[in-house]
Amino acid sequence: xxxxxxxxxxxxxxxxxxxxxxxxxxxxxxxxxxxxxxxxxxxxxxxxxxxxxxxxxxxxxxxxxxxxxxxxxxxxxxxxxxxxxxxxxxxxxxxxxxxxxxxxxxxxxxxxxxxxxxxxxxxxxxxxxxxxxxxxxxxxxxxxxxxxxxxxxxxxxxxxxxxxxxxxxxxxxxxxxxxxxxxxxxxxxxxxxxxxxxxxxxxxxxxx
Numbered sequence: 390x391x392x393x394x395x396x397x398x399x400x401x402x403x404x405x406x407x408x409x410x411x412x413x414x415x416x417x418x419x420x421x422x423x424x425x426x427x428x429x430x431x432x433x434x435x436x437x438x439x440x441x442x443x444x445x446x447x448x449x450x451x452x453x454x455x456x457x458x459x460x461x462x463x464x465x466x467x468x469x470x471x472x473x474x475x476x477x478x479x480x481x482x483x484x485x486x487x488x489x490x491x492x493x494x495x496x497x498x499x500x501x502x503x504x505x506x507x508x509x510x511x512x513x514x515x516x517x518x519x520x521x522x523x524x525x526x527x528x529x530x531x532x533x534x535x536x537x538x539x540x541x542x543x544x545x546x547x548x549x550x551x552x553x554x555x556x557x558x559x560x561x562x563x564x565x566x567x568x569x570x571x572x573x574x575x576x577x578x579x580x581x582x583x584x585x586x587x588x589x590x591x592x593x594x595x596x597x
Contacts, residue, residue, distance in 0.1 A: 402440045405430045406450040410493045413451055418504040418511075423447070449514030452501055459488050460522060467526035474534035478593065481530055482552065482586045485523070489556040490563070490580075498560045524549045531593070541595050551592060555585060 408430045412421045423444055427437045441447040455461070463484045466477045489495040505512035524545070531548045534540030543551075559580045566572045 398440065402450065403454060405432070405437065405440055406447060406454045407493075409447055409451045410454065410497070413448060413500055414493065414496060417500050418444075418448055418508075443510075445508055445510040445514070448504065449511055449518065452497055452515055453518045454493075455488075457487075457492075459484050459492070460519075463488075463526045464522065467529040470533065474530060474537055475539050475590070475594070477530050478534060478540075479586055479590065481527060482589055483582055485527075485552055485556060486559075486582045486585055488523075489553070490560050495560055496564065498557060499564060523553075527552055534593070539595060540593050552589060555588065559585065 405426070409421070409426045412425055412429060416425075421444075423437055424434055426447065427434045430437065437447075441450065453460075463481055466481050466484070469477060487495075489498070501511070501515060505515060527548050528545045531540055531543075531545075535542050562576065562580065566576065
């Protein structure tokens with residue numbers, strides 16, 4: 390039976406990490422202090438350090454925060470061996486789009502890249518807690534599609550690059566063109582979820 394105290398601490402830690410997200414988005418990693426995070430979370434700095442041993446730990450928690458359970462949904466799709474692989478992959482690609490493009494954590498892409506390049510703990514934490522489960526789920530669905538003859542065979546790392554590459558471009562593009570609505574509007578039809586999914590499925594499907 391789960392320890393209620395552990396569960397409560399986990400929920401509080403997630404609450405803190407979600408409150409820290411806007412600060413990291415606005416000020417970046419270097420410009421966000423633990424004191425500022427404690428203030429917006431309505432707790433003392435000592436309590437903050439009870440939940441997170443360092444700012445690096447808190448930043449990683451913020452980047453992988455998943456209040457909507459999207460990673461769990463992706464994992465369930467990967468483990469569902471009874472449903473059609475094409476339908477599962479389409480659903481998985483929409484989840485990936487929401488995680489990387491639409492979610493607050495997804496909008497931290499540029500901050501994550503800049504910070505991970507300087508702080509190994511951030512790179513390692515993000516890799517093990519986000520990239521690895523992301524890759525495992527997508528590769529499992531792709532493998533089922535290859536076995537059924539629906540998807541083209543390709544190396545596993547190609548699947549991840551195929552899925553993540555356009556999403557990172559879309560996410561960074563949104564940030565880049567945020568102050569120029571005429572450019573953002575011109576690119577909207579190219580970067581919508583449906584356009585992204587159709588493009589990917591055109592490459593993945595064996596009969597496309």
